[in-house]
Amino acid sequence: MDTKELVLKTLKESEEPLKAAEIAEKANVDKKEVDKAIKALKKEDLIESPKRCYYTAK
Structure with a gap:
């Protein structure tokens, strides 16, 4: 399972x-890997940010 899937x-x-x-x-x-995964997942529209610096799956 890659980092994106884990996140x-x-x-x-x-x-x-x-x-x-x-x-x-x-x-x-590692947090740096999570940051990269979050960026990619946001681009793919799989997660959203209900408030600044917080994330949730759609």
Whole structure:
């Protein structure tokens, strides 16, 4: 499973929006990798940001 899939899975399992650092901690992935995955997932329109620096799966 690549980082993007891990980030998306973590967000889908969470009941509330998460910050990149929280996603990194829960998915056990480096925060820089999470940041890259978030950018790609936003471009693909798979996640959204309900408030600044927080993310949730669509």
